[in-house]
Amino acid sequence: MPGVPRNTKSDNERDLSFWERLYLPEIFKGLGYSFRKLVKEPQYTTEYPDELWNPPDSYRGRPVLVEEEGKPRCVSCNLCAKACPPMAISMQSREVEDPSSSKEREPAWFEINMLRCIYCGFCEEVCPEEAIVMSKEYDLTFQGRSEAIFGLEQLLVPVERLTDRLEYLEDYRNPQEDDEPWQHREDNNLHSLKDRRHVRELAASTMPALNNTHLRREPPIAAGKTWTGRESSPDEHG
Ligand code: SF4
Ligand code: SF4
Numbered sequence: 001m002p003g004v005p006r007n008t009k010s011d012n013e014r015d016l017s018f019w020e021r022l023y024l025p026e027i028f029k030g031l032g033y034s035f036r037k038l039v040k041e042p043q044y045t046t047e048y049p050d051e052l053w054n055p056p057d058s059y060r061g062r063p064v065l066v067e068e069e070g071k072p073r074c075v076s077c078n079l080c081a082k083a084c085p086p087m088a089i090s091m092q093s094r095e096v097e098d099p100s101s102s103k104e105r106e107p108a109w110f111e112i113n114m115l116r117c118i119y120c121g122f123c124e125e126v127c128p129e130e131a132i133v134m135s136k137e138y139d140l141t142f143q144g145r146s147e148a149i150f151g152l153e154q155l156l157v158p159v160e161r162l163t164d165r166l167e168y169l170e171d172y173r174n175p176q177e178d179d180e181p182w183q184h185r186e187d188n189n190l191h192s193l194k195d196r197r198h199v200r201e202l203a204a205s206t207m208p209a210l211n212n213t214h215l216r217r218e219p220p221i222a223a224g225k226t227w228t229g230r231e232s233s234p235d236e237h238g
Pocket of ligand 1: 063080083084085086087088089112116117118119120121122123124
């Protein structure tokens with residue numbers, strides 16, 4: 001039924017004073033508090049875009065490709081594209097003709113669809129060459145869908161401009177149990193077919209240990225089985 005006021009005051013609520021009941025003094029008190037904060041407190045907001053924010057090194061802005069000596073560091077292994085959850089990365093690799101180059105392949109083209117990218121940083125995590133890293137760039141605008149597809153021209157950034165992030169990655173990835181620094185590009189490429197030096201070193205250092213494990217023992221030959229695992233007939237064994 002309308003027009004019947006109901007007092008919802010709880011037992012532990014205090015009674016308002018005379019001035020509080022007048023309402024306006026409290027309003028001016030509140031305005032005075034806001035004004036004091038406005039004048040005296042430091043300003044926390046940034047006047048973007050006149051003033052640009054410089055994010056910390058851990059910030060994940062748009063992914064970029066590292067350019068070293070005028071060339072992409074990328075070896076076109078496709079790992080980043082496989083790891084990218086929204087499938088924003090596409091590339092085509094080609095063989096490197098230069099015999100003095102330490103790389104076998106490089107990207108013929110490389111694209112990231114920035115409308116798909118969710119800035120997760122998985123591409124950076126999986127890249128064995130530290131060839132794709134998250135930059136500090138966050139203010140991207142496009143006037144059409146095609147503008148949002150970044151090719152090598154937009155993606156390549158000289159390594160000198162990415163030192164903050166690369167040093168951050170080094171610190172972030174380095175803590176190991178034995179305090180040995182993790183040489184990311186070197187240690188991540190122990191499997192490299194082109195540079196077999198690491199594979200030989202690894203084999204030399206671990207083979208004696210492997211000899212003592214079940215990994216080096218000959219697998220037991222199951223009686224009555226051929227290598228295909230199917231049951232063999234007595235005739236096949238002679
Ligand atoms: S940051 Fe994430 S979504 Fe963006 S390109 Fe890399 S893996 Fe894909
Ligand atoms: S994971 Fe790294 S090296 Fe491999 S294709 Fe991507 S950017 Fe290039």
